[in-house]
Amino acid sequence: MNDSRRSFIQAGVALLGLMALAPLKALAAIWNKPAFESTSVDGALAGLDAKSPQPSKDIVLSAPDLAENGAIVQIEVESRIPNTEAIAIISDKNPTPLIANFVFSEGVDPYVVTRIKMAETSELRAVVKAGGRYFMASRKVEVAVGGCG
Incomplete structure (x- = not known):
C-alpha cells in the first residue's frame, strides 16, 4: 500500500473517531454534575432545583420490599401527572x-x-418534574446485602 493511501485511511479513521465523540461532548454539556455528585439528598434535590417536592399519589413507584442483593434492585416508576418532563430516582443512603x-x-x-444499586436499607424516592413543579413518591426498601462498595 502506498504512503498517500495509508495516510488517507488513517485520516479517515481519525475523523470517524472524532465524529463518534461529538455526542459525548453534547451529553457532557447537559450533565448535572452538582446533583449527581452531591452526597446528601438535600444537595441532590437542590441540584435538580427540587427543594421541596410535594407528595403525590399520581406517581407509581414499584420496588421490592426486600432486595436480597443491593447490586441489582429492579424498580419501575410511572408518572400519571400531566406534562411530566423528568423522573429522578434517589436512594437516601447511597454514597451519592x-x-x-x-x-x-x-x-x-x-x-x-x-x-439500580442500593448501598443499604433506605428510603427510595421518585421525584417528578411536571409543569415546572416537583412531586415525589417514596417507599422503604430493605437490602439484605449492600451493592455499593
Missing part, C-alpha cells in the same frame, strides 16, 4: 443519592423500568 434523572420529550409516556 441521585441514581438517575430521565428526561422525557413531549408526548412520551413517563414510565421507567431499570435496575
Whole structure:
C-alpha cells in the first residue's frame, strides 16, 4: 500500500473517531454534575432545583420490599401527572443519592423500568418534574446485602 493511501485511511479513521465523540461532548454539556455528585439528598434535590417536592399519589413507584442483593434492585416508576418532563430516582443512603434523572420529550409516556444499586436499607424516592413543579413518591426498601462498595 502506498504512503498517500495509508495516510488517507488513517485520516479517515481519525475523523470517524472524532465524529463518534461529538455526542459525548453534547451529553457532557447537559450533565448535572452538582446533583449527581452531591452526597446528601438535600444537595441532590437542590441540584435538580427540587427543594421541596410535594407528595403525590399520581406517581407509581414499584420496588421490592426486600432486595436480597443491593447490586441489582429492579424498580419501575410511572408518572400519571400531566406534562411530566423528568423522573429522578434517589436512594437516601447511597454514597451519592441521585441514581438517575430521565428526561422525557413531549408526548412520551413517563414510565421507567431499570435496575439500580442500593448501598443499604433506605428510603427510595421518585421525584417528578411536571409543569415546572416537583412531586415525589417514596417507599422503604430493605437490602439484605449492600451493592455499593
